[in-house]
Amino acid sequence: MTRLSKQSQVVKPVAEGDRASTVAMEARLLEIPDTLSVKQLADLLQVSAIDVIKQLMRNGIMANINQTINYEAAAAVVTGFGYQAHLKAQASRKSASLIREIKKQQRQQGKELAGLKPRPPVVTVMGHVDHGKTRLLDAIRQTNVMDSEAGGITQHIGAYQVEVNGQKITFLDTPGHVAFTAMRARGAQITDIAILVVAADDGVMPQTLEAIDHARAAGVPIVVAINKIDKPEANPEAVKQQLADAGLLIEEWGGDTICVLISAREKVGISELLENLLVVAEMEELKADPAQPAAGVVIEAKMDKTKGPLATVLVHNGTLRSGDTIVVGDTWGRLKAMFNDTGKQVRKAEPASPVEILGLNSVPREGDTLTTVADEHQASALIEKRKKETQALLTPKSVSLSNLFEQVSAGRVKELNIILKTDVQGSIEPIRSSLEQLATDEVKVRVIRSGSGNITESDVMLAAASKGIIIGFTTGSEPGARRLAELEGVSIRHYDVIYNLIDDVNSALKGMLEPSQVEVIEGRGEVRAIFPAGKRQKIAGVYVTEGKISRGASVRVRRHDEIVSESIVSSLKRFKEDVREVATGYECGLGVKDFSEFEVGDILELFRIEETG
Numbered sequence: 001m002t003r004l005s006k007q008s009q010v011v012k013p014v015a016e017g018d019r020a021s022t023v024a025m026e027a028r029l030l031e032i033p034d035t036l037s038v039k040q041l042a043d044l045l046q047v048s049a050i051d052v053i054k055q056l057m058r059n060g061i062m063a064n065i066n067q068t069i070n071y072e073a074a075a076a077v078v079t080g081f082g083y084q085a086h087l088k089a090q091a092s093r094k095s096a097s098l099i100r101e102i103k104k105q106q107r108q109q110g111k112e113l114a115g116l117k118p119r120p121p122v123v124t125v126m127g128h129v130d131h132g133k134t135r136l137l138d139a140i141r142q143t144n145v146m147d148s149e150a151g152g153i154t155q156h157i158g159a160y161q162v163e164v165n166g167q168k169i170t171f172l173d174t175p176g177h178v179a180f181t182a183m184r185a186r187g188a189q190i191t192d193i194a195i196l197v198v199a200a201d202d203g204v205m206p207q208t209l210e211a212i213d214h215a216r217a218a219g220v221p222i223v224v225a226i227n228k229i230d231k232p233e234a235n236p237e238a239v240k241q242q243l244a245d246a247g248l249l250i251e252e253w254g255g256d257t258i259c260v261l262i263s264a265r266e267k268v269g270i271s272e273l274l275e276n277l278l279v280v281a282e283m284e285e286l287k288a289d290p291a292q293p294a295a296g297v298v299i300e301a302k303m304d305k306t307k308g309p310l311a312t313v314l315v316h317n318g319t320l321r322s323g324d325t326i327v328v329g330d331t332w333g334r335l336k337a338m339f340n341d342t343g344k345q346v347r348k349a350e351p352a353s354p355v356e357i358l359g360l361n362s363v364p365r366e367g368d369t370l371t372t373v374a375d376e377h378q379a380s381a382l383i384e385k386r387k388k389e390t391q392a393l394l395t396p397k398s399v400s401l402s403n404l405f406e407q408v409s410a411g412r413v414k415e416l417n418i419i420l421k422t423d424v425q426g427s428i429e430p431i432r433s434s435l436e437q438l439a440t441d442e443v444k445v446r447v448i449r450s451g452s453g454n455i456t457e458s459d460v461m462l463a464a465a466s467k468g469i470i471i472g473f474t475t476g477s478e479p480g481a482r483r484l485a486e487l488e489g490v491s492i493r494h495y496d497v498i499y500n501l502i503d504d505v506n507s508a509l510k511g512m513l514e515p516s517q518v519e520v521i522e523g524r525g526e527v528r529a530i531f532p533a534g535k536r537q538k539i540a541g542v543y544v545t546e547g548k549i550s551r552g553a554s555v556r557v558r559r560h561d562e563i564v565s566e567s568i569v570s571s572l573k574r575f576k577e578d579v580r581e582v583a584t585g586y587e588c589g590l591g592v593k594d595f596s597e598f599e600v601g602d603i604l605e606l607f608r609i610e611e612t613g
């Protein structure tokens with residue numbers, strides 16, 4: 001058995017994220033959390049896990065390396081190694097860091113006002129495809145329908161409520177982070193808690209990681225549900241390890257995140273999961289004032305042939321009543337009728353209740369806000385005001401490197417959120433740490449998501465919701481991502497030299513970024529055939545897949561991952577006629593200046609260079 005000599009005692013963290021645990025050098029005191037794994041204890045003592053297991057056995061406890069032991073058991077082991085155990089203060093569900101963060105948020109949101117009463121939490125289920133999000137939402141609904149009058153059948157109105165131990169929980173019925181982030185991008189942050197579903201037979205997958213990033217960027221606490229534990233190949237311990245690798249440390253491992261093992265299919269662990277949601281909700285002290293006129297957010301909307309415009313609204317403050325005059329986005333109406341998630345007509349809806357409403361003059365959009373007004377006159381005044389505000393918002397609301405300094409000076413930006421995508425995983429860390437070191441007194445630099453591979457739509461949504469920018473290092477963007485970025489006004493920058501990347505961000509932070517040149521893709525086409533034209537020249541038969549191709553435009557010929565030529569379009573024909581432009585969905589014959597070596601399958605990328613201010 002290895003015993004620690006005085007010299008070998010070092011102040012050493014137990015595990016990542018568990019910074020408070022240190023070995024006290026002088027007093028031979030050892031701080032340990034109220035639960036920890038055998039391995040963590042061995043690391044803490046700097047002995048082998050076998051030695052810890054032997055010591056536990058001497059104390060009558062059989063445990064393997066990954067098993068969790070409590071403070072008492074750990075304390076007895078520690079004594080055997082010549083230490084005195086000391087309970088680490090912060091080791092409880094109400095972790096100090098989490099509480100501090102929550103209190104701060106509450107102060108910012110002015111939640112400490114009088115008249116506020118506790119309200120149910122609003123929960124979104126996230127996770128990788130096929131990990132059981134929908135099944136979980138169904139299982140919760142089936143086991144906890146509040147209103148049995150409707151025969152236990154709930155209506156799909158975009159959200160539903162359940163009752164657990166006399167307390168309500170509201171679930172948004174659209175699982176996944178895409179809807180969550182789309183709402184955030186529109187300024188409607190309605191989720192209080194995210195359930196992260198991870199299948200025990202599949203483990204942490206790309207969308208699991210995305211969901212973690214999205215919830216974190218929104219500052220929404222995560223409760224992990226390890227699902228499908230009924231499957232023989234289920235391996236929850238491996239999932240916990242993968243979560244830790246992804247920086248999400250569950251309580252059992254000394255972190256803040258609650259983790260529950262469930263089977264959505266067998267309805268196992270559902271009530272434990274729900275009770276834990278209530279624990280988190282209680283810590284967050286979610287409050288609203290039911291005495292106020294209602295304010296809410298549209299979570300679903302459609303035109304019904306017989307009923308007219310229908311919208312499901314989640315009330316977030318106040319009480320919504322039949323007969324209220326409401327403005328929703330840029331439409332309005334008098335509330336004719338309201339239905340709850342069991343299809344029952346209700347006369348009022350309190351905070352965190354979802355209701356389907358009838359009476360609007362037109363169909364609003366998801367994410368639109370609902371405000372109660374006194375009368376029609378006030379309604380039209382408010383709509384007018386909102387229209388003006390929307391106009392004003394259309395002028396640069398998003399951050400780009402070129403407008404960063406201006407936004408910082410105007411006090412609009414205090415944090416530069418970056419989404420970093422690279423070709424290989426290995427490039428991430430050096431770039432991330434160099435970027436984070438660029439922080440100034442005025443602006444923090446935060447890499448809110450990093451990963452290898454192309455820039456995706458999900459990256460753009462996260463950037464839009466977090467008012468961030470996307471940086472691609474020797475990687476491309478998926479066509480859908482580029483379109484979405486244009487639509488959302490998200491700035492994407494591509495680099496292939498680290499120095500230039502860091503230099504640009506640094507200059508932008510200091511307001512010294514030269515007007516830079518950005519490339520705008522005008523169109524894309526695919527070479528489908530090759531025709532001879534003259535002695536050496538060849539013409540490519542091209543199908544335009546995106547945007548347009550114009551004569552004289554700059555063009556890049558891509559073959560697999562390589563660029564085989566960068567030149568200009570020297571000739572462009574449709575049916576032997578010279579043309580200036582060819583649009584998406586059409587074919588054309590195209591010549592490229594000084595290039596003839598086309599191959600079928602080559603991709604042509606038409607671009608222009610623009611100066612950004």
Ligand code: GDP
Nearest residue numbers: 128129130131132133134135227228263264265
């Ligand atoms: P989603 O894409 O995350 O919404 O996943 P679904 O809820 O559609 O589930 C994907 C598949 O996994 C379906 O075939 C479900 O029946 C199955 N599934 C979900 N939960 C469980 C579970 O707890 N155990 C087992 N064995 N299968 C499950």
